[in-house]
Amino acid sequence: xxxRTKGIQVAEGGGRTVEKVYKGQRIFARLGxxxxxxxxxxxxxxxxxxxxxxxxxxxxxxxxAADKYLTDCEKRGVRTLDLIAYHITLILPYIGFLPLESVHxxxxxxxxxxxxxxxxxxxxxxxxxxxxxxSILTKCARVWRTDEGKAWxxxxxxxxxxxxxQTKRQPYPITWDEQKRLFAELPPHLERMALFAVNTGxxxxxxxxxxxxxxxxxPELKRSVFVVPASEFKGKRPHVAIxxxxxMSVMESCRGVHKEFVFTYKQEVKDKKLPxxxxxxxxxxxxxxxxxxxxxxxxxxxRVHDLRHTFGQRLRxxxxxxxxxxxxxxxxxxxxxxHYATPTIARLIEMANLVxxxxxxxxxxxxxxx
Numbered sequence: 422x423x424x425r426t427k428g429i430q431v432a433e434g435g436g437r438t439v440e441k442v443y444k445g446q447r448i449f450a451r452l453g454x455x456x457x458x459x460x461x462x463x464x465x466x467x468x469x470x471x472x473x474x475x476x477x478x479x480x481x482x483x484x485x486a487a488d489k490y491l492t493d494c495e496k497r498g499v500r501t502l503d504l505i506a507y508h509i510t511l512i513l514p515y516i517g518f519l520p521l522e523s524v525h526x527x528x529x530x531x532x533x534x535x536x537x538x539x540x541x542x543x544x545x546x547x548x549x550x551x552x553x554x555x556s557i558l559t560k561c562a563r564v565w566r567t568d569e570g571k572a573w574x575x576x577x578x579x580x581x582x583x584x585x586x587q588t589k590r591q592p593y594p595i596t597w598d599e600q601k602r603l604f605a606e607l608p609p610h611l612e613r614m615a616l617f618a619v620n621t622g623x624x625x626x627x628x629x630x631x632x633x634x635x636x637x638x639x640p641e642l643k644r645s646v647f648v649v650p651a652s653e654f655k656g657k658r659p660h661v662a663i664x665x666x667x668x669m670s671v672m673e674s675c676r677g678v679h680k681e682f683v684f685t686y687k688q689e690v691k692d693k694k695l696p697x698x699x700x701x702x703x704x705x706x707x708x709x710x711x712x713x714x715x716x717x718x719x720x721x722x723x724r725v726h727d728l729r730h731t732f733g734q735r736l737r738x739x740x741x742x743x744x745x746x747x748x749x750x751x752x753x754x755x756x757x758x759x760h761y762a763t764p765t766i767a768r769l770i771e772m773a774n775l776v777x778x779x780x781x782x783x784x785x786x787x788x789x790x791x
Contacts, residue, residue: 429460443468481573483524484517485558489565490557494730500653503704508550511536516554521561525578529554533583543590555580593727594734595619597780599720606714610686613671614706615728617684620668620776622732622750624655625725627662629703631683636694641763642770644669649751661761665773666747732776739775749773 428441428448437663441448447571448467449610452460489507494502516524516529536547549579558580595603600619604612618628627649635647647662654660664672672683678700679685685700707725715721729750736746746752748761748769 426457426461426464429457439464439467440716450691481521481561482517483519483554485514486521486557486561486565486573487513487517490560493560505553508553511550512554521558521574524554524558526581529580543585545585548582548585551582551718552665568615577641590724592730593722593724594731595720595723596729599718599723600731602718603714603720603723606717608686608710610703611706611708611710613674614684614703615711615725617668617671618706618725618728619664619731620665620671620773622729623649623662624729625706626683627653629705632681633683634681639763639766642767644770646766654751656751661748661766662751663749663766663769663773665770665776667777668773735776736772737780738779739772741772741775745769745772 430438430440432438435454437452437455437457439448439450439460441453441464448464450463452463455463491502491506491509494505499505512529512532515535516528519528520714523536532550533547536542536550537544555577558574562575562577563572565573567573604615604736606705607615616627617623618757621628623631630653631647631649635649636645637648638645644664646664651658675683675685679702682702684703686703687700705725711725715723733746733750736749741749745768749772
């Protein structure tokens with residue numbers, strides 16, 4: 422016989438049985454001779470337990486959101502996917518297990534302290550990871566929805582960036598002697614890339630990602646330039662990379678090695694019986710080989726980006742005009758054209774070649790704060 426509560430029945434002997442489907446789960450028990458109130462209380466407890474279990478089972482933590490973010494980036498063809506994955510790998514041990522609602526600036530303090538104090542990195546480096554965290558949480562609040570149409574997060578928390586003003590590192594253009602010492606310690610493939618960078622001013626990602634399909638041969642000059650597409654250049658506009666004689670020589674030494682990328686690395690397999698590796702793209706100049714070479718040359722303060730600063734400083738020392746320096750370095754100007762006429766390219770090549778004339782200039786005076 423049914424009672425006033427659906428799912429609770431009374432047998433002829435007076436014993437009560439509970440049989441009910443609640444949120445897709447069956448609740449069943451023979452409670453025996455208990456009162457109606459006791460049976461109802463038992464049923465409420467079982468329903469509450471199901472609610473808690475469902476809540477815990479569907480609760481989204483940061484690791485789940487990070488995984489979805491990486492999947493979305495991969496689908497959209499984000500070219501910095503590996504770098505994003507690296508930052509996520511750094512942060513997951515600290516907040517991966519936390520529910521999304523529990524991720525905020527306070528929960529990130531231990532990560533920030535560990536990176537600065539234990540790993541001895543700069544606040545700007547830590548901020549790159551924090552920016553990834555902020556992007557993920559923004560997606561949770563503004564883009565991603567549950568099956569019920571609700572946002573993964575009601576609102577995205579404010580993730581405060583660390584102060585970098587007092588610790589911002591000054592550029593360190595290297596001298597010719599420092600270049601000789603450093604490059605002598607680099608493995609051949611990195612030496613070629615570094616020599617190309619210091620003679621073109623291209624950034625690390627553009628040197629590593631330089632493609633033969635970007636090459637444009639100019640018959641009148643009997644030499645090439647590379648047009649870096651807007652999608653690959655920091656300023657989000659095409660950049661004509663001018664090659665001086667040294668950069669041309671480096672580029673030609675790489676021709677025919679790989680059908681897509683200019684700069685590659687072939688990992689040697691010592692056992693000749695095993696299949697040999699094919700040349701592959703180098704992800705960054707700033708790898709273990711670069712860092713070891715810096716240490717051996719006693720130049721640990723030199724970053725890959727300083728090669729770009731060096732090119733700019735040498736152009737300035739050679740008396741190259743501000744307008745031509747901006748064109749060679751890829752700095753945006755209001756009257757900058759995306760394409761150059763042949764005479765303009767010829768003049769820029771001549772200007773880029775002037776960096777060789779700075780070999781005998783006085784030593785650079787560097788002012789170090791603090």
